[in-house]
Amino acid sequence: MSSAAIPASSVPSHPGSLRANWRVFWYGGQLSYSALFNWARPSIYIPTLLGAPTFQILFFAALGSYATGMDPAFFAIGNSVQVCAMSGIYGMTMAVANERWFGTLPALMASPANRAALFGGRFIPFIVNGFLISTYGFALSWVLLGVRFDVATLGAMVLAMIATAFSCSAIGAVQGGLSLRLRDGLFGANLLVFLFLLLCGVNIPLEALPPWMQAISQVLPFTHGLAAVRAAIDGAPFSAVSGLIATEFLIGVVYAVAAFFLFRWMERGAYRNATLDVR
Amino acid sequence: MARAWTSVMADIHHVTHSWLFTMKLFMRSEFFILTAGVQPVIFATIAFFLFSIGGDAAGEQTLLFAALGTGMMGVWSTTLFGGGGAIAWQRWERTLELLVSAPRRYDLTLLGQTLATASFGFYSMVATLVWGVVLFGMPLSANFPLMLPLALLAAVLGMGVMAMLLATTFVLYRHANALSNLLEYPIWIATGMIVPLAVLPGWLGPISWVLVPTWGMAAIRDAAIGAEPPWLAIVMCLVLSVAYYLIARRMLVYVIDKARRDATLNLA
Numbered sequence: 091m092s093s094a095a096i097p098a099s100s101v102p103s104h105p106g107s108l109r110a111n112w113r114v115f116w117y118g119g120q121l122s123y124s125a126l127f128n129w130a131r132p133s134i135y136i137p138t139l140l141g142a143p144t145f146q147i148l149f150f151a152a153l154g155s156y157a158t159g160m161d162p163a164f165f166a167i168g169n170s171v172q173v174c175a176m177s178g179i180y181g182m183t184m185a186v187a188n189e190r191w192f193g194t195l196p197a198l199m200a201s202p203a204n205r206a207a208l209f210g211g212r213f214i215p216f217i218v219n220g221f222l223i224s225t226y227g228f229a230l231s232w233v234l235l236g237v238r239f240d241v242a243t244l245g246a247m248v249l250a251m252i253a254t255a256f257s258c259s260a261i262g263a264v265q266g267g268l269s270l271r272l273r274d275g276l277f278g279a280n281l282l283v284f285l286f287l288l289l290c291g292v293n294i295p296l297e298a299l300p301p302w303m304q305a306i307s308q309v310l311p312f313t314h315g316l317a318a319v320r321a322a323i324d325g326a327p328f329s330a331v332s333g334l335i336a337t338e339f340l341i342g343v344v345y346a347v348a349a350f351f352l353f354r355w356m357e358r359g360a361y362r363n364a365t366l367d368v369r
Numbered sequence: 370m371a372r373a374w375t376s377v378m379a380d381i382h383h384v385t386h387s388w389l390f391t392m393k394l395f396m397r398s399e400f401f402i403l404t405a406g407v408q409p410v411i412f413a414t415i416a417f418f419l420f421s422i423g424g425d426a427a428g429e430q431t432l433l434f435a436a437l438g439t440g441m442m443g444v445w446s447t448t449l450f451g452g453g454g455a456i457a458w459q460r461w462e463r464t465l466e467l468l469v470s471a472p473r474r475y476d477l478t479l480l481g482q483t484l485a486t487a488s489f490g491f492y493s494m495v496a497t498l499v500w501g502v503v504l505f506g507m508p509l510s511a512n513f514p515l516m517l518p519l520a521l522l523a524a525v526l527g528m529g530v531m532a533m534l535l536a537t538t539f540v541l542y543r544h545a546n547a548l549s550n551l552l553e554y555p556i557w558i559a560t561g562m563i564v565p566l567a568v569l570p571g572w573l574g575p576i577s578w579v580l581v582p583t584w585g586m587a588a589i590r591d592a593a594i595g596a597e598p599p600w601l602a603i604v605m606c607l608v609l610s611v612a613y614y615l616i617a618r619r620m621l622v623y624v625i626d627k628a629r630r631d632a633t634l635n636l637a
C-alpha cells in the first residue's frame with residue numbers, strides 16, 4: 091500500500107473549518123492506514139490478510155462438516171464474514187494504539203485537529219479493507235466450498251457485509267482506545283477475534299448455544315450482520331433483512347461512540363497524569 | 370572418557386538453563402498465556418459444541434478426542450509463534466550478538482529456547498482437558514496409561530526441534546510473524562489434529578507423514594483412546610526430531626555465517 095498523497099492547498103484553512111475537518115477525516119484516515127497499520131505492505135498483507143483467512147475458512151468447513159454432518163457452506167459463509175475482523179479488530183487496534191508505540195501520540199494530541207474527524211477518518215480504510223477480505227472469502231467459498239448466491243439479493247448481502255465491517259471496526263476502535271493504556275494491546279484484539287468465532291453464529295448455530303451465550307451474542311458485532319448475510323444468500327429480500335442490517339449498524343454506532351469517548355477520556359487522563367508518552 | 374562425559378553434562382546443563390529461562394519469560398508474556406491457555410479453551414468449546422450437535426462423529430470418546438485435538442492445536446500455535454520468532458526476538462532485544470559470540474554453542478541455547486516453546490505449549494493440553502472435565506463432564510481415561518508419558522515426551526521433543534527448524538528458516542524472511550500467522554491453520558488441517566486425515570483429500574497424507582505434529586498427535590491420541598500402543602508414532606517422532614535437528618543445525622550455521630559475512634547479525 092502506498093502512502094496517501096495529501097494535495098497541497100493554496101488557501102490555508104482554519105483548524106476548525108469544515109474543510110480542515112474534512113481533510114483530517116479523509117487524508118488523515120488514509121495516512122493512519124499507511125503509517126500505523128503494520129500489515130499494510132504486501133509481504134505481510136498477503137500471508138496475513140489473505141492467506142490466513144483462506145485456511146481459516148477451509149479449516150472450519152472441514153471441522154464443522156465432519157463434526158456436525160452439516161453442509162460446509164454454513165461454515166464457509168460464517169467464516170467468510172468473520173475474516174473481516176482481521177482488518178477491523180487488528181487494524182483499528184493498531185491505528186489507535188500504534189500512535190503511542192511509534193511516538194506520534196504527543197504530536198497528535200498537541201494538534202488542534204477536530205477529534206471526531208481525526209478519529210472517524212480512521213474507520214474508512216479498515217471498513218473498505220474488511221469488506222474486501224470478506225469478498226475474497228466468499229469468492230474462495232464459491233470456488234471451493236459450494237457456496238452459491240442469489241443475484242436478486244446480492245445488494246442486501248453487500249449492505250450487510252458493509253454494516254458488519256463497520257461494527258467490527260467500531261469494537262476494534264474500543265480495543266484500540268484500551269490499548270493506549272495496556273502493555274499488550276493485541277491480547278484483547280486476539281481474544282475478541284476468537285470470541286466472535288464462538289459466540290456470533292459463525293461456526294455454531296445460535297440456538298445450539300446456552301442462553302447466556304446467546305444473550306452476549308446479541309450485543310456483539312457479527313451476530314445480526316451474519317444472520318442477514320445468511321438470510322440474503324437463502325433468498326430473503328431486502329425488506330426481510332433490513333431490520334438485522336439496521337441492528338448491526340446501530341451496534342456499530344454504539345461501539346464507535348463509546349470508542350470516541352474512551353479516546354477522549356484517555357486523552358484527558360494522560361494530560362492530567364502526564365502519561366501521554368508512557369510505554 | 371571423563372572429559373567427554375563432563376562436556377555432555379555441561380551441554381545438558383546449558384540446554385536446561387536456556388529452557389528454564391525461556392519458560393520464565395513465557396510465563397510473563399500475555400501473548401503466550403493467550404496462545405497456550407485461552408485460545409485452546411475457546412477452540413475446545415467450539416469443538417465440544419460442534420461434536421455435540423453431530424453426536425458421536427469421532428466415536429465413543431468424542432469429547433476426549435476433541436480435547437486432545439484442540440490441546441495439540443494450542444501446542445502447535447505456541448511452537449509456531451515461539452519458534453518462528455525466536456531468533457527475530459533476539460535481534461529486536463539486542464541479545465543475538467551476545468548469544469552468538471558467547472563461548473557456549475548457540476545451537477544448544479536455541480534448542481533450550483525452542484524446547485521451552487513446545488513445553489509451554491503443553492499447558493494447552495492441560496487447559497483443554499481440565500475444561501472438558503469440569504464444564505462438559507468429559508470422562509478422563511487412557512487405554513495405555515504407561516505409554517502416555519512416553520508419548521508426551523516424544524511429542525515435546527519433536528515439537529521443540531520443529532520450533533528450532535522454524536526459528537532458523539523464518540529468520541531468512543523479514544516478516545517472520547506474517548509466516549506464523551499464515552501457517553497456524555494449515556498445519557491444524559494437514560496433521561489431522563481435530564479432523565482425521567481419512568476424511569480429508571488423499572494428497573494431504575504424504576505431506577502429513579513428514580510433519581512431526583502428525584506423529585505427536587497420533588502418539589498422544591493413541592495412548593489415550595487408541596486400540597493399539599503408539600510405538601510407531603513415538604518412533605516416527607524421534608526419527609523426525611533427529612532429522613529436523615540436523616537440518617536446523619545446518620540452517621543455523623548458514624544463517625549465522627551469512628549474517629556475520631554481511632554484518633547483518635543484529636539488523637532487525
